[in-house]
Amino acid sequence: xxxxxxxxxxxxxxxxxxxxxxxxxxxxxxxxxxxxxxxxxxxxxxxxxxxxxxxxxxxxxxxxxxxxxxxxxxxxxxxxxxxxxxxxxxxxxxxxxxxxxxxxxxxxxxxxxxxxxxxxxxxxxxxxxxxxxxxxxxxxxxxxxxxxxxxxxxxxxxxxxxxxxxxxxxxxxxxxxxxxxxxxxxxxxxxxxxxxxxxxxxxxxxxxxxxxxxxxxxxxxxxxxxxxxxxxxxxxxxxxxxxxxxxxxxxxxxxxx
Amino acid sequence: xxxxxxxxxxxxxxxxxxxxxxxxxxxxxxxxxxxxxxxxxxxxxxxxxxxxxxxxxxxxxxxxxxxxxxxxxxxxxxxxxxxxxxxxxxxxxxxxxxxxxxxxxxxxxxxxxxxxxxxxxxxxxxxxxxxxxxxxxxxxxxxxxxxxxxxxxxxxxxxxxxxxxxxxxxxxxxxxxxxxxxxxxxxxxxxxxxxxxxxxxxxxxxxxxxxxxxxxxxxxxxxxxxxxxxxxxxxxxxxxxxxxxxxxxxxxxxxxxxxxxxxxxxxxxxxxxxxxxxxxxxxxxxxxxxxxxxxxxxxxxxxxxxxxxxxxxxxxxxxxxxxxxxxxxxxxxxxxxxxxxxxxxxxxxxxxxxxxxxxxxxxxxxxxxxxxxxxxxxxxxxxxxxxxxxxxxxxxxxxxxxxxxxxxxxxxxxxxxxxxxxxxxxxxxxxxxxxxxx
Ligand SMILES: Nc1ncnc2c1ncn2[C@@H]1O[C@H](COP(=O)(O)OP(=O)(O)O)[C@@H](O)[C@H]1O
Ligand SMILES: [Mg+2]
Numbered sequence: 001x002x003x004x005x006x007x008x009x010x011x012x013x014x015x016x017x018x019x020x021x022x023x024x025x026x027x028x029x030x031x032x033x034x035x036x037x038x039x040x041x042x043x044x045x046x047x048x049x050x051x052x053x054x055x056x057x058x059x060x061x062x063x064x065x066x067x068x069x070x071x072x073x074x075x076x077x078x079x080x081x082x083x084x085x086x087x088x089x090x091x092x093x094x095x096x097x098x099x100x101x102x103x104x105x106x107x108x109x110x111x112x113x114x115x116x117x118x119x120x121x122x123x124x125x126x127x128x129x130x131x132x133x134x135x136x137x138x139x140x141x142x143x144x145x146x147x148x149x150x151x152x153x154x155x156x157x158x159x160x161x162x163x164x165x166x167x168x169x170x171x172x173x174x175x176x177x178x179x180x181x182x183x184x185x186x187x188x189x190x191x192x193x194x195x196x197x198x199x200x201x202x203x204x205x206x207x208x209x210x211x212x213x214x215x216x217x218x219x220x221x222x223x224x225x226x227x228x229x230x231x232x233x234x235x236x237x238x239x240x241x242x243x244x245x246x247x248x249x250x251x252x253x254x255x256x257x
Numbered sequence: 258x259x260x261x262x263x264x265x266x267x268x269x270x271x272x273x274x275x276x277x278x279x280x281x282x283x284x285x286x287x288x289x290x291x292x293x294x295x296x297x298x299x300x301x302x303x304x305x306x307x308x309x310x311x312x313x314x315x316x317x318x319x320x321x322x323x324x325x326x327x328x329x330x331x332x333x334x335x336x337x338x339x340x341x342x343x344x345x346x347x348x349x350x351x352x353x354x355x356x357x358x359x360x361x362x363x364x365x366x367x368x369x370x371x372x373x374x375x376x377x378x379x380x381x382x383x384x385x386x387x388x389x390x391x392x393x394x395x396x397x398x399x400x401x402x403x404x405x406x407x408x409x410x411x412x413x414x415x416x417x418x419x420x421x422x423x424x425x426x427x428x429x430x431x432x433x434x435x436x437x438x439x440x441x442x443x444x445x446x447x448x449x450x451x452x453x454x455x456x457x458x459x460x461x462x463x464x465x466x467x468x469x470x471x472x473x474x475x476x477x478x479x480x481x482x483x484x485x486x487x488x489x490x491x492x493x494x495x496x497x498x499x500x501x502x503x504x505x506x507x508x509x510x511x512x513x514x515x516x517x518x519x520x521x522x523x524x525x526x527x528x529x530x531x532x533x534x535x536x537x538x539x540x541x542x543x544x545x546x547x548x549x550x551x552x553x554x555x556x557x558x559x560x561x562x563x564x565x566x567x568x569x570x571x572x573x574x575x576x577x578x579x580x581x582x583x584x585x586x587x588x589x590x591x592x593x594x595x596x597x598x599x600x601x602x603x604x605x606x607x608x609x610x611x612x613x614x615x616x617x618x619x620x621x622x623x624x625x626x627x628x629x630x631x632x633x634x635x636x637x638x639x640x641x642x643x644x645x646x647x648x649x650x651x652x653x654x655x656x657x658x659x660x661x662x663x664x665x666x667x668x669x670x671x672x673x674x675x676x677x678x679x680x681x682x683x684x685x686x687x688x689x690x691x692x693x694x695x
């Protein structure tokens with residue numbers, strides 16, 4: 001990637017996430033190798049790659065759901081070390097949406113959304129509920145507020161999960177295959193919500209196989225294989241002019257030709 | 258949208274059929290009998306065999322129950338009445354012993370002019386546990402639940418009110434210390450919440466007590482632990498054990514899952530040790546060994562000692578039951594809590610435990626039921642539990658020498674009532690929580 005291209009991809013000069021020479025092992029297994037990645041504020045990054053290539057592990061390192069063993073991860077100026085204060089700080093700035101939603105089944109939709117603001121941010125209950133309703137409206141399900149997650153469809157649950165994260169007013173959102181567990185007719189409603197979020201300038205890192213989404217909203221696509229970043233480029237060049245053999249192979253599989 | 262059917266399609270339905278009611282089949286009693294009792298030859302044989310056993314049982318015991326005598330002064334008189342009424346050699350229950358001695362089954366040797374105190378404590382018990390059992394009740398009632406143990410202790414053991422009040426003050430000081438320090442550091446606050454009451458109780462309680470007692474001598478007649486007995490004792494031990502073993506069991510279950518080596522090892526060792534040792538052995542420890550370890554002259558109440566051991570015992574089982582509940586939760590619940598920035602204790606309290614405890618309800622209630630029944634084992638350390646000790650003392654009276662079955666049936670029935678109540682409640686709770694979820 002040339003300097004000029006890199007310049008074009010930048011959305012803002014401010015760095016949101018800085019990963020330097022990051023390595024991670026599961027026991028003897030070297031999952032992530034020398035990951036270098038700089039994410040600027042406002043960037044929408046799609047991470048693609050074959051299953052088992054370490055995509056989930058990488059974004060889970062960013063909010064310390066997984067611990068890295070060497071290298072540096074700096075989120076919003078805070079370096080992730082074993083210091084619990086830093087971890088808490090980073091987690092309150094970074095929202096995460098999971099493949100299986102992970103809503104809390106014993107709480108109503110509204111309670112799911114207000115729990116963390118009330119207990120972590122110490123927001124008064126009333127205010128937390130107003131914020132929750134604001135975001136539930138944004139993901140277009142305010143009428144479900146008093147139901148339990150088990151009463152909602154998969155697509156609705158995932159939209160609640162997005163709203164739940166947004167209620168913490170994060171500056172960065174991580175998505176780990178947010179549509180992979182959904183029936184086809186529900187994928188669109190979740191993607192629409194994410195596109196809306198992207199348009200508002202949220203910094204997003206999104207592991208997904210939805211290449212249409214990547215082309216529509218990403219300003220950078222990262223391809224990972226065997227725990228390494230193999231290639232990164234803007235969506236147009238990534239899809240039409242892939243550089244490495246692995247990328248070409250992957251694209252031909254996933255795009256079905 | 259429904260377009261025109263293609264001309265080549267052999268059949269296209271134009272209108273949706275309305276839903277139909279299920280076909281009327283044979284219903285009512287005959288159907289139930291056929292399906293449940295006589296569905297096959299083997300089933301029929303088993304049914305007949307079951308009926309035969311039932312017949313044996315009823316034909317044996319029914320006369321004994323029906324011939325029961327309620328009015329008599331001694332076993333001999335009972336037998337005489339039965340022989341007169343039903344003929345020589347007829348069997349019959351001598352319920353008169355229950356009628357004559359029921360207060361002993363309920364209160365042991367508690368002074369009879371003070372029975373109102375345990376009765377009042379028992380009634381208040383329902384007021385105290387009601388808001389715990391039924392969440393529909395106003396949450397303010399929980400304040401009484403918190404105060405209830407002290408109220409009950411004072412009512413049951415009597416004496417000056419000030420030592421009991423000092424216990425409450427100690428807890429209040431601990432809570433205050435926690436409030437004040439919680440903003441600084443939660444670890445410091447937790448330590449203070451433990452240290453402040455302990456220091457208060459060991460150094461300040463004595464002097465304050467004596468001053469208050471001399472100024473306002475507010476006391477009721479004291480009753481020593483040795484006079485407690487019967488169901489009063491069983492309920493005190495059972496309820497105390499239940500109230501203390503649930504939190505302890507939760508802590509042990511979390512400890513066993515902890516990443517911290519020392520905490521994990523201690524929890525595992527504690528749980529495995531307690532589960533590996535018979536309860537009776539622990540009770541002997543409570544009655545004998547503790548005396549060796551305690552400084553001479555300390556008067557460590559026997560009921561309190563036994564209660565502590567019973568608590569430790571059932572806490573180990575509760576911990577294992579809850580561990581099962583914790584293991585059943587998907588990892589995603591922990592991850593979502595982490596990702597939202599909840600710390601360990603908040604995640605446990607708000608997300609993990611409510612779900613894990615719900616899964617564990619049947620096991621927890623079974624443990625409680627088992628523990629309540631096991632309180633009868635305190636007969637081995639000389640306490641007057643209702644199943645053996647009380648009947649033994651009653652039989653020591655010449656008039657009732659030889660009465661065996663009636664006390665067992667009576668005490669068994671009361672235990673059954675309590676335990677069946679607990680079991681029903683747990684089923685209610687399971688149903689309610691399931692309904693809440695979807
Ligand atoms: N907790 C774990 N312990 C051991 N190996 C793991 C663990 N989690 C993931 N792995 C392994 O690490 C590799 C990368 O996993 P993951 O990041 O989930 O891949 P992806 O999300 O790209 O499919 C896989 O080979 C997976 O088997
Ligand atoms: Mg993955």
